[in-house]
Amino acid sequence: MPVALDDRLSLDVVTFAAGGHRYGIEASRVSAQRPAAGDGRPLLQIGDRLIAVTPPVELRRFEAAAIHPLPPLVAARCRLAALLALALDGEGAILLLDGDRLPEGDPALALEALA
Amino acid sequence: MSEPRATLDEVLTARRQSGKAIVNVDEPTVKLVVFEVAGESFAFPAGSIREILAGATVFFVPGCPVSLEGVINVRGDIESVIGLAPLLGLPAGEAGAGSMILLGHDGAMSSGIRVDRVVDVADVARTAIQPPPAVLSETMRRVALGVLSHRARPVTLLDLGRIFEDYARGVG
Numbered sequence: 089m090p091v092a093l094d095d096r097l098s099l100d101v102v103t104f105a106a107g108g109h110r111y112g113i114e115a116s117r118v119s120a121q122r123p124a125a126g127d128g129r130p131l132l133q134i135g136d137r138l139i140a141v142t143p144p145v146e147l148r149r150f151e152a153a154a155i156h157p158l159p160p161l162v163a164a165r166c167r168l169a170a171l172l173a174l175a176l177d178g179e180g181a182i183l184l185l186d187g188d189r190l191p192e193g194d195p196a197l198a199l200e201a202l203a
Numbered sequence: 204m205s206e207p208r209a210t211l212d213e214v215l216t217a218r219r220q221s222g223k224a225i226v227n228v229d230e231p232t233v234k235l236v237v238f239e240v241a242g243e244s245f246a247f248p249a250g251s252i253r254e255i256l257a258g259a260t261v262f263f264v265p266g267c268p269v270s271l272e273g274v275i276n277v278r279g280d281i282e283s284v285i286g287l288a289p290l291l292g293l294p295a296g297e298a299g300a301g302s303m304i305l306l307g308h309d310g311a312m313s314s315g316i317r318v319d320r321v322v323d324v325a326d327v328a329r330t331a332i333q334p335p336p337a338v339l340s341e342t343m344r345r346v347a348l349g350v351l352s353h354r355a356r357p358v359t360l361l362d363l364g365r366i367f368e369d370y371a372r373g374v375g
Contacts, residue, residue, distance in 0.1 A: 109265050159274060159283035161314050164371035168266030176276055181262035 097152035103182055104141035110182045117187045134187035150175050232326040237353050238318040241293035244358040251363045254306040255321055270375050275315055284315035290375035292342040309364035
C-alpha cells in the first residue's frame with residue numbers, strides 16, 4: 089500500500105540558472121554565496137568547491153509534493169550525472185543537482201554545454 | 204410486385220448494422236490502441252496504455268538524447284516523454300497539431316510516448332494478428348509482437364516492455 093506523503097515536509101533549495109535552464113541544490117549543502125568573480129557571476133560554496141552560477145540565485149522552499157524522483161528513462165539516458173530529481177513550479181522544471189557530483193572545473197560551463 | 208415495407212426502427216437498425224464487420228462473439232479479442240508514427244501504423248495492447256494525452260506541456264530536460272523530449276506533469280506525477288521514430292528506425296518529424304502522448308506502462312517502467320496521431324482504440328480478434336514477417340527490418344522485428352490489418356492498412360503491434368528496455372539501454 090502506498091505511503092501517504094506528509095504534506096508538512098518541505099525542502100529548502102538554492103536555485104540558479106545556467107544555459108537557459110533552472111537548477112537547484114539542496115540549501116543545506118550550500119555553505120555560502122560569495123561575491124561575483126571576474127566574469128560577474130556569483131559563486132556558491134559547496135563543501136570545498138566554488139561553483140559559478142548565473143543569477144537570479146534564490147533560496148526557495150518546495151513542498152515535498154513538488155519534488156519528483158527522475159522518471160526511469162530520464163535516469164537511464166540523461167548525461168547529466170549530477171541530476172538527482174526534478175522540482176516543478178508554475179514556470180516549469182527545476183533540475184535538482186547533487187553538489188558533490190557536479191563536474192570539475194567550471195560546473196556552470198559544463199551545465200551550459202549539456203543544455 | 205410491391206416493395207417490402209419496414210418500420211422506421213427496422214430501417215435504422217439495418218442501417219446501423221450494415222457497415223459493421225461480422226465478429227464472431229465467441230472469438231477471443233484483444234483491445235489495441237492504433238496510432239501513426241512517420242506515416243506508418245502501429246499499435247500497443249490497450250492494457251499497456253494508461254491514458255492518451257493531448258496538449259500536455261513538455262518540460263525540456265538538458266543532457267538527454269533528442270528522442271527524449273522531456274517530462275510532463277500528470278496530475279502531480281512526473282513522466283518522461285520519448286519519441287518512437289528513432290527507436291523504430293524511422294525519420295523523426297516535428298510534433299504536429301494532431302500529435303498525442305500515450306502514457307504507457309510495463310512493470311515498474313512507465314513513460315509517455317509521442318505519436319503523430321491516434322487512429323483508433325479497437326477490439327481485434329486474436330486470430331487476426333499474425334507473427335512478424337521476415338521482411339520487417341531487424342530493428343522493427345525486435346520490438347514487433349505481430350502484424351495485422353486495420354482499416355485496410357498494415358499495422359505493426361509493438362512490445363512496449365521491449366521498447367522501454369531498449370530505450371533504457373541506449374537504443375534510439
